[in-house]
Amino acid sequence: MMGPVLAACLLIILSTAWISQANGATCKKDGGVCTCNDQTKNVDCSSKGLTAIPSNIPVDTDRLVLNYNKLRELEPKAFHNLKELTYLNLDTNQLQTLPAGVFDELKNLETLWIQQNQLQALPAGVFDQLVELDELYLSKNQLKSLPPRVFDSLTKLTYLSLGYNELQRLPDGVFDKLTLLEKLYLYNNQLQSLPKGVFDKLTELKTLEMRNNQLRRVPEGAFDYLSNLSLVSLNDNPWDCSCNDILYLSKWIREKKGTVSNIEAAGCEEGGKAVLEITEEEAAEDCVYPNTTTAIPTTIITTLASSNDDDIPELPVPQENFQKFLGYQEPDHLPTQPQCLMSISGYLGLMMSLVLTSAAILYVIHFLKKA
Known part of the structure; x- marks a missing residue:
């Protein structure tokens, strides 16, 4: 009777191996692509050409590095099993959006890098659960606006980088909860104005970078509460020195000169x-x-309302725009050669597991009949 027992054990082992193969391994020691350090709980998956986050990342991982890959999107629950993360780097990928709730389980996260991607907008509440976050890097994206109160839950934030985006304005009170913020980078955007009181709560701020924007003036009292400021960049803005609004800024600069x-x-x-x-x-x-809002002038509205349908010219619609309107998208690129090889090796491993599993099943049936 020992034969069937041994065969059953073999079947269980092979089945477990097949499941592991199907899920995919993460660390190099297990045949995966990432480098894992059991002592430091670090997982480094940088520069691997990844188009998806590897499966089976150890649940106790403390630092996860995914920069310099080809990630275009994230699953909404991509990090929900990684509740111990304190550091996450998604730098230099091709992310065009962030799914709502993607960071909701990362309540211990302290540092988040998402710079040098292709983000054009942020979902409302995307950072709401990151209550321990200390540093947030969002530079070198294509952000055109920020959701209201997007940073309200980040009360421990000391470093915020928003440089090299396409921001034209800031929402009212966008920084009001960041009372511990020490460094704020807003350079190389398209800011045309600042909301009144936008910096009033940033009493710990030491560095403020606003160079290379489209600022012509600042509101009266804009910098009055920045008593700890040690570095500020205001150059490469088209400051309008013909209007008396500039006198506040001029006087403030003279007072802070040398400090x-x-x-x-x-x-x-x-x-x-x-x-x-x-x-x-x-x-x-x-x-x-x-006013730099997007409101339509009333003259245009009146003209449109009084126009007859026959007076409206028919405008040609380019084919590519019509396709975008219908939701048409080009198919994803074909897999690269290394990805094809990885897929082939995966299929071969799967077929080998199936062959061995079938052999074990036949072996069990043979001994059962014999018994």
Whole structure:
């Protein structure tokens, strides 16, 4: 009777091996692509050409590195089993969006890198559960706007990078909960104005980078609460020094000169004069700046309302735009040669497991009949 027992044990072992093969291994020691360190709980999957997050990442992983891959999207529950993560790096991929709730289980996360992707927007509440987050890197994306209160839960944040995006404005109160923030990077955007009081709660701020935007003025009192500021960049903005709105900024720069680095670099759009040198006589005009919202002018609305259908010209629609309207998308690229080889090796392993499993089943049947 020992024969059937041994065969049954063999069948169980082979079945377990087949399941493991089907799920895919993560670490190199198990035949996977990532490097795992059991002592430090680090998993490094960087620069592997990955188009999906590997399966079976150890649940006790502390640091997960996935930068320099080809990730285009994330599953909504991609990280839900990795509740011990304190560091996650998704830098330099091709992410175009973040699914809602993707970070909801990462309540211990302290550092999150998502810079140098293709994000154009952030889902509302995407960071709401990251209550321990200390550093957030969102630079070098294509963000055109921020959801209201998107950072409200990040009350422990000290470092926020939003440089090299396409932001034209900031929501009211967007930084109000970031009372521990020390470094804020907003450079290389398209900011045209600042909401009143946008920095009022940032009393611990030491570094503020706003160079290379489209700022012409700042609200009265914009920097009054930044008593710990040691570095600020305001250069490469088209500061309008002909309007008396600039006088607040000019006076503030003169007062902070010598205590705040790089503060003197702010220059007027015309004439090349430094903002700090502007006098009341030079900035005598009481300028009114246009509202930079996306509202349609009432004249256009009136014209459209009074027009007959026959008066509206028929505009040709390019074929590619029509396809986008219908939801048409080009098929994904074909697998690369290494990916094909990985797929073939996976199929061979699966077939071998099936052959061995079948042999074990036949072996069990043979002994059962014999018994």
